[in-house]
Amino acid sequence: MHTDTTSAGAARHFDIAIVGAGPAGLCLAQALKPLGRSVVLVEQHPASSLENPAFDGREIALTQHSVRLLTDLGVWQHLPSADVSPLRDARVLNGPNPFAMTISHRDAPPVRGQAPSELGFLVGNHHIRRAVHSAVFDGPGAPTLLAGQAVERVHTTPDHAHLTLTNGQTVTAELLVAADSRHSPTRRALGIAADHHDFGRSMLVCAMTHDEPHHHAAWEWFDLGQTLALLPMNPCPATGMHRSSVVLTLPGSEMDAVLALGEAAFNAEMQRRFANRLGAMSQASTRHVYPLVAVYPRRLVAHRLACVGDAACGMHPVTAHGFNLGLRSVEALSAGLSQAAQRGLGLADPSVLARYERTHWLASRPTYLATQWVTQLYTQEAGPARLLRDVALRLGQGFAPFRRAVAASLTGA
Ligand SMILES: Cc1cc2nc3c(=O)[nH]c(=O)nc-3n(C[C@H](O)[C@H](O)[C@H](O)COP(=O)(O)OP(=O)(O)OC[C@H]3O[C@@H](n4cnc5c(N)ncnc54)[C@H](O)[C@@H]3O)c2cc1C
Numbered sequence: 001m002h003t004d005t006t007s008a009g010a011a012r013h014f015d016i017a018i019v020g021a022g023p024a025g026l027c028l029a030q031a032l033k034p035l036g037r038s039v040v041l042v043e044q045h046p047a048s049s050l051e052n053p054a055f056d057g058r059e060i061a062l063t064q065h066s067v068r069l070l071t072d073l074g075v076w077q078h079l080p081s082a083d084v085s086p087l088r089d090a091r092v093l094n095g096p097n098p099f100a101m102t103i104s105h106r107d108a109p110p111v112r113g114q115a116p117s118e119l120g121f122l123v124g125n126h127h128i129r130r131a132v133h134s135a136v137f138d139g140p141g142a143p144t145l146l147a148g149q150a151v152e153r154v155h156t157t158p159d160h161a162h163l164t165l166t167n168g169q170t171v172t173a174e175l176l177v178a179a180d181s182r183h184s185p186t187r188r189a190l191g192i193a194a195d196h197h198d199f200g201r202s203m204l205v206c207a208m209t210h211d212e213p214h215h216h217a218a219w220e221w222f223d224l225g226q227t228l229a230l231l232p233m234n235p236c237p238a239t240g241m242h243r244s245s246v247v248l249t250l251p252g253s254e255m256d257a258v259l260a261l262g263e264a265a266f267n268a269e270m271q272r273r274f275a276n277r278l279g280a281m282s283q284a285s286t287r288h289v290y291p292l293v294a295v296y297p298r299r300l301v302a303h304r305l306a307c308v309g310d311a312a313c314g315m316h317p318v319t320a321h322g323f324n325l326g327l328r329s330v331e332a333l334s335a336g337l338s339q340a341a342q343r344g345l346g347l348a349d350p351s352v353l354a355r356y357e358r359t360h361w362l363a364s365r366p367t368y369l370a371t372q373w374v375t376q377l378y379t380q381e382a383g384p385a386r387l388l389r390d391v392a393l394r395l396g397q398g399f400a401p402f403r404r405a406v407a408a409s410l411t412g413a
Contacts, residue, residue, distance in 0.1 A: 014040040017163060017173035019151050019186045021050055024309025024326040025179030026132040029143045030073045031334035035341060039143035044150035050133055057205035057288030058125035059231045059245035061087055061320035063412025064111050066327045078131035085234045086118040089217040094389045095224050101393040107407035119410045122231050154189045161304045175347040178307045182295040182314025187307050192299045199292035202255040204248045206287040209241035211279025226250055236284055243284060296368050300360055301353040306333055313364040319371045324412055325364045332359040
């Protein structure tokens with residue numbers, strides 16, 4: 001691996017500088033390899049935590065389209081099958097009502113001419129990060145990695161983007177890519193405003209084993225005073241028990257009390273919150289809490305800058321589109337840069353960046369707005385809203401074109 005620990009001195013020049021070696025930044029570095037340009041990845045966390053990422057509770061639902069992209073990038077091949085769990089169906093529940101709208105893989109459009117046997121796949125975020133890291137650094141053409149150093153200052157001049165890292169090292173690049181999370185300091189430093197929506201809630205995620213089988217169906221349960229989700233995982237390797245990633249969304253203050261519970265009390269609490277529908281439940285991993293904030297920037301590009309991943313669209317996780325859209329941004333930007341090379345245009349040519357912005361805005365903005373709308377409808381607790389939700393679920397179940405449209409969105413068709 002090209003891990004560079006050079007400290008302050010003359011500026012080093014690269015064709016492309018990517019800030020952030022999260023899954024989106026790493027996937028972009030991999031997608032850019034065929035261009036044969038010099039690429040640097042700058043990441044504030046140390047190289048060891050990129051090579052062996054810690055479990056962070058997130059099970060990422062990947063669409064069929066994302067799996068194809070990851071396969072084309074040579075990343076999917078680095079994921080052991082034991083780490084990949086099929087997602088066959090998705091069920092949406094409302095309050096105490098036992099009715100569930102079910103979107104089945106049978107509603108999904110064909111994939112490469114064949115009816116898919118699943119809507120998508122669930123993979124731990126740390127497994128994805130490890131697999132992308134291996135693909136990027138184990139093969140030829142690896143980018144330079146400047147790890148353990150945050151970008152402290154950034155500015156652009158007509159010819160270059162300039163970065164100053166925390167150790168004083170300076171880097172210049174023809175094109176700068178912000179892949180540094182939904183709160184992207186790079187995007188902000190270069191003057192792009194963003195709309196933030198704070199849902200005032202936090203999301204707790206952890207793996208749990210349970211008595212009842214999940215049949216590889218995901219649940220999204222908009223209950224009174226809480227939202228629950230269940231993401232089907234492969235059986236627990238140690239005990240063979242049914243296992244899922246469970247997600248509990250609550251106002252921040254209520255979350256503190258759940259987080260403080262000892263393991264036995266937490267198990268009983270989750271069994272109660274899931275109304276015993278899964279039988280006895282047992283915590284099978286550490287617990288992780290994420291504040292729910294969605295962010296959409298006003299622009300996705302600026303002079304010599306493109307934003308990708310969460311920096312281009314920070315989704316609410318409820319519709320499981322965040323990283324899938326991140327991969328779309330990687331696909332659109334790398335394709336745009338490859339076309340630019342064929343047409344003899346510079347990497348930061350304004351027409352190239354404008355085209356990327358248009359493509360990714362069209363891919364991400366409708367999904368972002370639809371997710372905001374669903375989240376707002378399904379977290380209002382007044383009687384009319386609950387009734388409207390019930391009606392919407394029953395109409396949705398009975399209306400095949402709607403089910404097919406949702407299935408198409410879940411497969412990324
Ligand atoms: C609970 C939960 C469940 C989710 N479920 C799904 C799902 O089912 N499906 C799905 O598609 N998505 C899901 N997501 C979203 C998904 O996790 C994100 O979209 C994805 O991780 C974003 O990747 P990224 O690389 O864009 O950003 P990040 O993972 O945030 O990485 C950004 C990187 O930039 C680095 N960085 C930041 N600032 C600097 C700086 N100044 N200098 C250097 N480095 C910097 C950070 O250290 C980090 O490594 C979920 C998210 C959550 C919270």
